[in-house]
Every structure is written in C-alpha cells, then in structure tokens.
Amino acid sequence: MSTSKKNSKTPRLWLVKSEPEAFSWQHLWDAPSRRTHWDGIRNYQVRNFIRDDIKKGDLLLYYHSNAKPPGVVGYAEVVREAYPDHTQFDPKDGHYDSKSDPADPRWLMFDLKAKKKLRQFVPLQDLKDNSKLKDMLVVQRGQRLSIQPVTLAEWREVLKMGGLEAATR
DNA sequence: GCCAACGTTGGC
DNA sequence: GCCAACGTTGGC
Numbered sequence: 001m002s003t004s005k006k007n008s009k010t011p012r013l014w015l016v017k018s019e020p021e022a023f024s025w026q027h028l029w030d031a032p033s034r035r036t037h038w039d040g041i042r043n044y045q046v047r048n049f050i051r052d053d054i055k056k057g058d059l060l061l062y063y064h065s066n067a068k069p070p071g072v073v074g075y076a077e078v079v080r081e082a083y084p085d086h087t088q089f090d091p092k093d094g095h096y097d098s099k100s101d102p103a104d105p106r107w108l109m110f111d112l113k114a115k116k117k118l119r120q121f122v123p124l125q126d127l128k129d130n131s132k133l134k135d136m137l138v139v140q141r142g143q144r145l146s147i148q149p150v151t152l153a154e155w156r157e158v159l160k161m162g163g164l165e166a167a168t169r
Numbered sequence: 170g171c172c173a174a175c176g177t178t179g180g181c
Numbered sequence: 182g183c184c185a186a187c188g189t190t191g192g193c
Contacts, residue, residue, distance in 0.1 A: 142174040
C-alpha cells in the first residue's frame with residue numbers, strides 16, 4: 001500500500017473521520033494554533049498509512065462520523081509526521097496496549113492543523129448522491145477506515161460542494 | 170437502539 | 182493456518 005518512495009514532494013490527500021462528541025472540528029479550531037495530535041489509531045492499515053504515506057503538507061478532509069448527519073466539515077494540514085502514540089503506554093488510557101514494546105512502539109500518531117472550514121457542510125448523503133464520487137471510499141458500504149486516501153478529483157469535487165475554490169494548497 | 174460489515178483473537 | 186466468536190465502527 002505504501003507509495004512513499006515516489007511522489008514524496010506531492011502533497012497527498014486524505015479524509016479523516018472524527019466523532020464530533022470525541023473531537024469535533026470546532027474543538028480543533030479552538031485548540032492552540034488550531035492544532036492537535038491525531039492519537040488513538042489502533043488499526044494496522046491506518047497505522048501503515050501514518051507510517052508510510054502521510055507526510056507533512058498533506059491535506060485532510062475533516063469528516064464527522066457518528067454525527068447527525070455525518071459529513072465533511074472542513075480541511076486540515078499535516079504539520080508533523082509519524083511519531084509514537086504515547087497513549088499506548090498509559091494503562092489508564094482507553095487506548096492502552098499492553099503488548100506494545102516501548103523500544104518498538106506499535107502505534108503512531110501525527111499532528112494536524114485546521115486550515116479552512118467549508119462554507120457549507122457537505123453531508124454524506126450528498127456525497128452518495130454525486131455520481132462523480134461513486135468510487136470515493138467514504139461512500140462505500142462497510143468502509144470503516146478512519147483515515148482514507150482521497151483522489152485529486154474527489155478532493156476538488158468535495159471542496160466545490162462545500163463552496164470553496166478547488167485549490168489544493 | 171439495531172445491525173451489517175469488518176478486524177482481531179485465540180483454540181485447535 | 183483455519184475459522185468461530187467476539188468487539189468495534191458507524192450509518193440508519
């Protein structure tokens with residue numbers, strides 16, 4: 001799945017899911033420097049994205065899952081690449097992993113910064129109704145990855161639906 | 170609250 | 182290495 005050897009200078013495009021009750025777009029926007037650690041990832045496929053593919057300068061659609069309705073709120077930028085997720089070593093943390101070796105941490109996180117809120121919220125239903133987005137991962141049935149790659153065409157279409165210019169940077 | 174889809178775990 | 186059981190995700 002890794003493509004890190006090529007295109008290392010090209011910002012890649014992603015969608016990140018967040019439950020607004022856990023960490024909403026507004027919460028991120030109000031954070032110091034509009035920045036946070038993206039911790040708590042405990043899925044190997046997503047871990048590999050973080051380890052191999054998510055680079056500084058990459059852009060991420062910010063998606064509210066388990067929301068009423070779910071949908072895309074804004075976009076953010078990667079400001080720090082993969083480093084160990086400290087919550088895996090904290091027995092009091094809900095994401096504690098007793099099997100992770102501190103000398104070789106199993107789980108990684110990265111930092112992101114909110115860039116721009118969409119002028120209009122784009123609900124999942126609108127993504128589903130748009131034939132140009134029929135291959136987008138987030139509209140696929142049973143697609144549970146909390147970080148998903150997004151193509152340039154999809155990125156542009158979603159931003160357009162959100163009332164923003166389709167500039168990627 | 171329901172439940173389909175999917176990932177992980179662990180017995181064998 | 183198979184696969185049943187279990188836990189989680191997340192739309193509805």
